[in-house]
Amino acid sequence: xxxxxxxxxxxxxxxxxxxxxxxxxxxxxxxxxxxxxxxxxxxxxxxxxxxxxxxxxxxxxxxx
Amino acid sequence: xxxxxxxxxxxxxxxxxxxxxxxxxxxxxxxxxxxxxxxxxxxxxxxxxxxxxxxxxxxxxxxxxxxxxxxxxxxxxxxxxxxxxxxxxxxxxxxxxxxxxxxxxxxxxxxxxxxxxxxxxxxxxxxxxxxxxxxxxxxxxxxxxxxxxxxxxxxxxxxxxxxxxxxxxxxxxxxxxxxxxxxxxxxxxxxxxxxxxxxxxxxxxxxxxxxxxxxxxxxxxxxxxxxxxxxxxxxxxxxxxxxxxxxxxxxxxxxxxxxxxxxxxxxxxxxxxxxxxxxxxxxxxxxxxxxxxxxxxxxxxxxxxxxxxxxxxxxxxxxxxxxxxxxxxxxxxxxxxxxxxxxxxxxxxxxxxxxxxxxxxxxxxxxxxxxxxxxxxxxxxxxxxxxxxxxxxxxxxxxxxxx
Ligand code: SF4
Numbered sequence: 001x002x003x004x005x006x007x008x009x010x011x012x013x014x015x016x017x018x019x020x021x022x023x024x025x026x027x028x029x030x031x032x033x034x035x036x037x038x039x040x041x042x043x044x045x046x047x048x049x050x051x052x053x054x055x056x057x058x059x060x061x062x063x064x
Numbered sequence: 065x066x067x068x069x070x071x072x073x074x075x076x077x078x079x080x081x082x083x084x085x086x087x088x089x090x091x092x093x094x095x096x097x098x099x100x101x102x103x104x105x106x107x108x109x110x111x112x113x114x115x116x117x118x119x120x121x122x123x124x125x126x127x128x129x130x131x132x133x134x135x136x137x138x139x140x141x142x143x144x145x146x147x148x149x150x151x152x153x154x155x156x157x158x159x160x161x162x163x164x165x166x167x168x169x170x171x172x173x174x175x176x177x178x179x180x181x182x183x184x185x186x187x188x189x190x191x192x193x194x195x196x197x198x199x200x201x202x203x204x205x206x207x208x209x210x211x212x213x214x215x216x217x218x219x220x221x222x223x224x225x226x227x228x229x230x231x232x233x234x235x236x237x238x239x240x241x242x243x244x245x246x247x248x249x250x251x252x253x254x255x256x257x258x259x260x261x262x263x264x265x266x267x268x269x270x271x272x273x274x275x276x277x278x279x280x281x282x283x284x285x286x287x288x289x290x291x292x293x294x295x296x297x298x299x300x301x302x303x304x305x306x307x308x309x310x311x312x313x314x315x316x317x318x319x320x321x322x323x324x325x326x327x328x329x330x331x332x333x334x335x336x337x338x339x340x341x342x343x344x345x346x347x348x349x350x351x352x353x354x355x356x357x358x359x360x361x362x363x364x365x366x367x368x369x370x371x372x373x374x375x376x377x378x379x380x381x382x383x384x385x386x387x388x389x390x391x392x393x394x395x396x397x398x399x400x401x402x403x404x405x406x407x408x409x410x411x412x413x414x415x416x417x418x419x420x421x422x423x424x425x426x427x428x429x430x431x432x433x434x435x436x437x438x439x440x441x442x443x444x445x446x447x448x449x450x451x452x453x454x455x456x457x458x459x460x461x462x463x464x465x466x467x
Contacts, residue, residue, distance in 0.1 A: 011163070011413045012170035014178075014420045021175075030167045031174035054404060056415035058127055 001045050002063040003038050009059040016055055020047035024060075033059060074112055077105035077378065078354060086451050087318055087349060088395060089382040093117075097383045101367040105378065113141040113376025114369075115355070119387035119407065121367050122356075122379040126412035130362045131377065133414055134158050139359040141376030143456065144246055153299040155414055162413065168282055169296055170417055172221055172275055178420040181217075185428045188216050193436050202443035202466040209433070210312035210463070211305070214425060218304030221421075222297060223274025224263065232256060236302045240456045253298065260297035264290055275300070300418070307351065308422050310452070310459030312429050315345045317449070317463055319434070320442055322397050329399060330434045335427070341399035342426045347406035348397045350382035353458045356410055381407040439467040 003023070012031030016024035023044055025034040040048055052060040079090035088094075096103045097117035105115040116122050125131050135142065135156040154165040171177065192209050199208070215233065219226040238244055238252035264280050268290075271277035279293040319326040329341050355378040364371040371377065385406045386394040409416035416422070434440060442449075443464040450461045 009413075011166065011415060012174065012417065013409075013415050014173070014175040017175040018420070018423075026174040026176065028174075029171060031170035031177075032167070050404070056127065056411045057413055 001040060001042075001048065003035060003040065003048060004061045004063075005033050005035050006057075006059045006061075007032050009057045011057045011059075013056050016051040016060060019051035019054055020044055023048055024051060074104050074106045077107060077115060081453065084447065086446070086449070087314075087321075087397075089350065089353070089380075089386060093380060093383050094386070097380075097387070100369075102369045102371070107141055108144070109142075111141055111376060113139075113378055114371060116377060116379045117383055117387075118367075119384040119390040119405070122381065122384040122407055123411045124366065125358070125364070125377060126356060126379055126407070126410060126414075128364065128412075130360060130364055131358045131412075132158050132361050133162070133358055135357075137359050139374040139376050141357050141359070141378055143354060143357065144249070153295050155299065159413060165288075165292070165296065166417060168279065168288065169275060169300065171278075173417050173419075173421055175420045178424050181221075181421075182424055182428065184220070185213075185217055185425055186432070189213060189428050189432050190436075193433065197437070202464045205316060205463040205465045206309070206313045206460065207462070210316075211309045213312060213429060214304055214308035217421070217425060218301060221275055222300060222304075223267065223272050223276045224260075224297075224301065228259075232259065232301055233305060236305045239302055240306050241454055243454045256298045256301065257291070257294045260301070261290055261294035264293045264297065303416075303418055304421075306455075306457045307416075307418075308425050310351045310457055311345065311349065311422070311426055313463045314349050314351060314459045315426070315430065316433070316440075316465075317442065317460060318345065318349060318397060319430075320440070321446070325397055325399050326434060329430060330438060333431075335431075337399070338427050338431045339423070340402070341430055342423055343403040343406060344397065344399045344401055345426070345430075346408040347385045347391065347403040349458075350385055350408060351458045352408065352410075352456075353382045354456045355380045355382075356414075379407070379410075381410070437467045440465055441467065 010033045014026060016033055017026055023036055023040045025036055027034055052062050075092060079092040081090045101118040101121045102114045102116055104112045106112050116125055133156055154162045192212055196208055215229055216226055235252040235256045239249055264276055267277040267280040268284060271280060276297055279296060282288040283290050283293050358377040360371045360373055360375045360377060362373050388394050390405060409419045443466040452459045452461060
């Protein structure tokens with residue numbers, strides 16, 4: 001699994017952090033998404049997929 | 065289909081709920097959902113926008129850049145006449161202006177910042193419960209608990225003196241009522257904007273460690289006018305009051321009506337179960353029952369229908385959250401289901417920016433109140449309770465409880 005994010009689209013809703021805290025974080029200044037790892041371990045794959053589904057700005061893309 | 069119906073057959077929106085059924089969406093609305101994902105409804109001003117009834121189409125359209133939230137566009141299906149004096153904030157604007165303004169206030173709502181506030185909220189909740197237990201009963205849970213919790217929290221975050229709460233709670237209530245005149249709403253908005261404008265002015269001179277002070281800093285830097293800063297303050301203050309407070313009171317009433325669910329919640333100390341219960345109550349209760357209003361910028365083909373540029377759209381999130389295609393047995397309150405896909409906070413770029421804070425507050429409340437007052441019960445019959453049918457945000461006006 002390979003993740004990419006689009007910070008321009010992100011609206012800082014924090015859904016991704018709630019779903020997968022070890023993969024996504026938010027910038028201190030404005031809460032915009034920060035990717036901690038683009039290739040997460042397999043056990044986090046479901047959480048990451050959930051984050052992408054929940055992201056209201058469609059800012060998370062996954063290549064399986 | 066619906067387009068060929070003659071004018072008189074197009075149902076009026078919003079519709080009334082069924083008597084004695086305070087948690088379910090109006091039956092007419094549910095019938096419309098069965099008719100199709102997009103149906104026409106008639107508004108107070110005779111306009112006939114599309115009502116989007118199903119969860120998948122709601123999410124798709126709310127995330128579609130061809131769909132605008134700009135209230136000043138012709139075709140926008142307004143809830144009431146648009147009055148010049150009402151504060152226009154970024155929730156009624158499109159990008160890039162919306163994104164520019166929104167990003168100025170998102171930092172304190174980031175998940176980790178909100179988590180750091182959890183002990184503060186826990187303390188607020190515990191102290192209010194101490195007061196409840198020490199005071200007379202029955203007591204109105206709205207006045208004594210449901211409203212003070214989010215009010216104290218948002219005041220702390222914004223840097224608004226809580227001692228002024230009578231003033232801003234009264235004006236905030238007026239703004240979200242459905243049955244006030246545009247003049248009354250504009251006057252209440254004007255009073256709040258003036259109050260927050262003054263506060264921003266004071267924070268310009270004497271900044272503190274709060275969101276209004278940060279906005280004042282932006283004013284000083286020339287990134288924002290004082291008026292815009294005040295309008296953002298009004299939006300956050302209203303949103304902070306009118307949503308979480310209703311979720312606490314109405315959620316408590318719903319749980320009291322579902323004792324088995326309440327027992328599950330009370331007897332578990334698993335934070336995941338509590339978090340899931342919060343999502344399920346958000347899905348089930350749908351306090352934002354007026355729908356998300358939008359207007360199409362281009363022709364959009366969806367679900368076998370063509371939405372024309374300039375057509376108004378209303379996403380009825382209350383029935384979207386009761387869509388059996390996404391939530392099996394949608395009319396059942398089941399705190400153990402996975403309800404996270406609900407659209408109670410909206411979807412797309414306008415999704416509620418305060419949602420991490422709302423979630424955390426509700427998790428603290430739902431995991432504390434019923435455990436500390438295990439015999440909590442309504443002190444009146446359901447048919448004696450007055451519901452906010454007339455509100456843009458649904459809830460109860462009062463909830464007398466005892467224990
Ligand atoms: S879920 Fe999407 S919009 Fe929300 S913070 Fe993460 S990337 Fe941004």
